[in-house]
Amino acid sequence: MIRPALLAAAIALLAAPHASPLRAEAPTGEPIAAAGPLAPLSGTLLRAGEGGDGPVALIIPGSGPTDREGNNPLGVTAAPYRLLAEALAERGIATVRFDKRGMFASKAAFADANAATIADYAADTAAWIAAARQATGAGCVWLIGHSEGGLVALVAAQELEGLCGVVLVAAPGRPVGDVIKAQLRINPANFVIVPAADAAIDKLAAGERVDTATLPAALHGLFAPALQGFLISLFSYDPAALAAEVQLPLLIVQGGRDIQVALADAERLAAANPAARLVVLPDVNHVLKDVAEGTPANLAAYRDPALPLGKGVAGAVADFILAPGG
Numbered sequence: 293m294i295r296p297a298l299l300a301a302a303i304a305l306l307a308a309p310h311a312s313p314l315r316a317e318a319p320t321g322e323p324i325a326a327a328g329p330l331a332p333l334s335g336t337l338l339r340a341g342e343g344g345d346g347p348v349a350l351i352i353p354g355s356g357p358t359d360r361e362g363n364n365p366l367g368v369t370a371a372p373y374r375l376l377a378e379a380l381a382e383r384g385i386a387t388v389r390f391d392k393r394g395m396f397a398s399k400a401a402f403a404d405a406n407a408a409t410i411a412d413y414a415a416d417t418a419a420w421i422a423a424a425r426q427a428t429g430a431g432c433v434w435l436i437g438h439s440e441g442g443l444v445a446l447v448a449a450q451e452l453e454g455l456c457g458v459v460l461v462a463a464p465g466r467p468v469g470d471v472i473k474a475q476l477r478i479n480p481a482n483f484v485i486v487p488a489a490d491a492a493i494d495k496l497a498a499g500e501r502v503d504t505a506t507l508p509a510a511l512h513g514l515f516a517p518a519l520q521g522f523l524i525s526l527f528s529y530d531p532a533a534l535a536a537e538v539q540l541p542l543l544i545v546q547g548g549r550d551i552q553v554a555l556a557d558a559e560r561l562a563a564a565n566p567a568a569r570l571v572v573l574p575d576v577n578h579v580l581k582d583v584a585e586g587t588p589a590n591l592a593a594y595r596d597p598a599l600p601l602g603k604g605v606a607g608a609v610a611d612f613i614l615a616p617g618g
Contacts, residue, residue, distance in 0.1 A: 547576030
């Protein structure tokens with residue numbers, strides 16, 4: 293069977309039924325809405341202090357049914373986005389975090405969450421920038437893109453106005469199809485299906501759909517017909533090529549214990565844009581927690597909202613946003 297822990301599985305989760313939001317208590321902050329295609333998008337604004345004139349950042353969520361807190365209904369309850377928002381507020385930075393179109397409290401905004409594309413998410417980013425600026429009076433908004441959200445941030449940065457800069461956290465630096473190919477090779481049990489997976493990825497990257505009846509059963513979930521429009525969109529981008537075109541301040545933050553996105557991805561992004569700043573946090577994993585070496589401890593952190601944000605995560609982001617000229 294396909295190893296379920298990596299970005300490939302996170303993409304496949306998009307095909308699962310979208311459960312109710314996981315938040316057991318009211319989210320930290322106040323409600324905020326942005327214009328959506330069919331109904332408003334729903335988010336949370338966490339203000340910083342009483343001045344109201346500090347920087348404002350938009351936290352763009354990662355792949356699959358990931359909610360505004362950074363959780364999803366299939367086992368991730370680490371709440372990394374809420375923890376990051378709270379830590380940034382302590383440092384004088386306001387944040388907006390949100391539920392993606394078609395999901396959770398933004399479910400009514402889009403009829404089929406599986407049909408959303410990266411371009412759709414970039415359009416929603418524009419709506420959130422407008423909403424954040426109106427609510428706070430900020431002249432511009434910082435983008436903080438986590439995982440797949442980093443790709444969304446890079447796409448948005450090519451064309452949107454009202455941006456201060458871009459922060460990429462645990463973001464892929466290669467085309468995501470290449471990332472999935474590498475991840476499938478981690479588990480030797482997948483080797484029998486690797487040729488079929490590679491061919492399917494290449495076909496989708498070329499803009500063509502795949503007949504799942506020709507694929508091994510183990511690949512049917514990953515390449516489900518309902519997901520293929522999204523995958524064609526996702527695989528069409530080269531994050532490093534997009535990073536090279538970013539003219540705004542650019543920060544790349546990568547955890548050394550991330551089992552979903554490799555350090556090589558962060559290095560590829562940084563090499564593409566010599567003006568970017570790269571910060572590597574050796575003990576931080578994909579959900580922004582400090583973990584000991586070893587897969588069991590790493591995966592346990594995905595389910596632990598009580599585990600604090602990894603040391604240096606909020607500091608790296610805040611120092612960059614608050615730097616002179618930021």
